[in-house]
Amino acid sequence: MLRLGERMTDNIFDGFLSRKTLFKNKEILRHDYQPQSLPHRKTEIETLSFNLVEALKGHIPSNMTLYGVTGAGKTAVTSFVCDELEKKGQELKRPVQSIMVNCRQIDTQYRVLSHIGNSLLESHEIDEIPFTGWPTDRVFGELIKRMDSRKGVFVIVLDEIDHLVRKAGDDLLYNLTSLNASLNHARACVIGISNDLKFTDFLDPRVRSRLGQLDVIFNPYDAEQLQDILRQRSNLSLNEDVLGDGVIALCAALAAQEHGDARCALDLLRVSAEKAEQSGSPMVEQHHVRSAQHQIESDQMTPIISKLPSQQKLVLSSILINEKNGLRNIQTGEVYAIYTQACRYVGQNALTQRRVSGLISSLDMLGLITARTISRGRYGRTKEINSCIPQNIDPVMIMVESEPHIEDVFSSNYKHQSRL
Template sequence: MDGFSGDVDLEDLDLDSDADDSGEADEASRGLFDDLLEGEPIFENKEVLRPSYTPHKLPHREEQINNMATILVTALRGETPSNILIYGKTGTGKTASAKFVSEELETTSQKYEVPCEVEYINCEVTDTQYRVLAQLANKFIDKNGRYIENRLEELGDLRDRAAEDPAELDDTDFDSVAAVENEITSLESDLEEFDPVPMTGWPTDRVYSTFFDAVDYHERVVVIMLDEIDKLVEKSGDDTLYNLSRMNSELDNSRVSIMGISNDLKFTDFLDPRVKSSLGEEEIVFPPYDATQLRDILQHRAEIAFKSATLSDDVIPLCAAFAAQEHGDARRALDLLRTAGELAERGRTETVEEAHVRKAQEKIELDRVVEVVRTLPTQSKLVLYATILLEKNGVHNINTGEVFNIYKRLCQEIEADVLTQRRVTDLISELDMLGIVNAIVVSKGRYGRTKEINLSVPLDETEAVLLSDSRVGEVEDAQPFVQARFDN
């Protein structure tokens, strides 16, 4: 899941922005929502355009899906499937395909009564060894709880029947009613033993053994799906993967298989060779979609999402073309289409036109920037604000020293802690990675080596977002700081 794809939801609340509220004040009796409700809606079912929607059909991914299924089918025979690594850029359908396959796997396993479970973890959110293990442990403790409750129900039933007719025990593992009673008591005590793992506080090895015990509690094949696995490795090394991949040799009852999903083709370079070979037993690559394929996907979803004849002919090809430029990102294409539809709806037009797509493209980008900037920590905001002030005064190719000077003055003004230049360098690099600034290291010969920083987002909008922060907003007139820079 990525709740962070820039799809800020304005459609319901943001009525005063660019909606056509050209004031029909005479119709005082009309409620706020009446107009909006009455307009001929363009959407039939908008949900299918959202990233959270898992489609039942994934065009142009049949090959990858078949591959996955071929590997995972061993789970249904009660054997351990090979570990799988899935590669592909964002929006190439990795997660959707993997989720689709795992859902199928779980339903089939129920049909044939082979115990097989899939657990999904997004490592962008859960990005430390402790958290991954704790989350997995808790999920399995939960499942075990349910498993025990079911089993207790069955056994209770069996006990009652056996009390009347001992022949009921013939086909079971129990030879007497007392044996059933024993099993029930032991299960009941097991149920009490399972404590959930707290968010923090335990030593990691304890979390690991809790997780281990929970998985091994009864016979089953477990597939652990680690989405954005590269983020996990980047942040906390390969310990987690090492532990997970060698689990099988110690498990008595269950089998574990790992399915890693990565955006980064080269992330295995950072791995311990043992982990690398065990994890990459099978590799599946999801190539980016090309414009034609994106068009197919959009066409397919648009048929469900929009009312008929509401899309003009060039809308889908244009969305596909825009998204194909962004490395064939289908999620982006769907976002564009949805936003274009929303803009058309708000503009009270009956069809979605090419212009709406272009507007949507701008809006999505701006929304992303606003969201990223808004959620920045105060110190980063100050660093960014310093950059903006310089840029506003016509300084281009700003270097670290200049940013740091302005930043220091800003901090003094609002009485915030002043970080060291070393730390500020890191914050600048972070802003660079977020795509808010563009910082490249250049050498100016005799005049040193520094970063050359340029803003890569719209200046005024970004400044407005920064100033809406309660701390940063305290800087009333920043002009003197910049002026001081020119003075000395």
């Protein structure tokens, strides 16, 4: 054992610090890093700028909706263009302010309005809109007041707008797209960003026509384009000659399989390089990419599973128990039967089947299971449920860590109740 004062020069970090690093700047390989240029998005940037330049001329830009799959560069392009717009606005003394709202995190009308309102606060002001308590129309009134007092053009960007509409309806969009009627000294335009081409089907026709004044489609990147992006970023972030043969191509190919997701490609390359560095390898090789792929999968899924609410864990356990018993394509009723037994076993009240059906759908949305609605003719309509947790993850262990009683659910035997 080391005693205080003994071998003072040794420190557990010394070894890592002296190890040769592969990175020049790791931040550049993060998907939220904003690069100086965005390859293969010239047309989209032009379309956005052509519209938003109106703000610099004192006019109101059209509202826009941007469509495209995850990692197609919608958010990156928008924040890039908005940054440039704000800079030019300052230069020309025509104030423009963009406000980004991620509707996956901020997903109710009240929260979006208060978030926008609070991001318009001057640094000396302290009267924040509370996160709950006010009537929504008061928050809206406060927002108008703040916009008018600050003047200029406001570009409100609603990222993942489809999520918001599905959850909270279109009241908010109705209010936001009619902001200009209430504003006296300021102007506003709304940019919606959606992964789902069809989300406007849920909208009131008036909102649809106001929001969809200009639609921009972002096509997914193909493998070649992903390679360009990776090359551009790796030149800036990695040391020279550290990438082995075919590493970029492999990252791009794997990400292209994931519907051309640039985020995925960048994460893959960064984690691969970290893996290589960790193992003391001077080069990133293809096997690092493979192991990075596994680690990313596991890193994404582990916290999702461990943070599931207790009832949701029981539902997931019921699905896993069915699978452990050798069943595939499990029906809602079968899951529910096991679930009620499991609840009894751990002494919890069982929720209704309607609720459990909803919980199954949300497990599907989280990507832990696939639940496909099918019709089995005379034998009714149901969901066909399968878990899709990768082999290298042990969901039971993750759940047991936060809720030990789950282990009892698995150790008991429900076999006799299921189809077997």
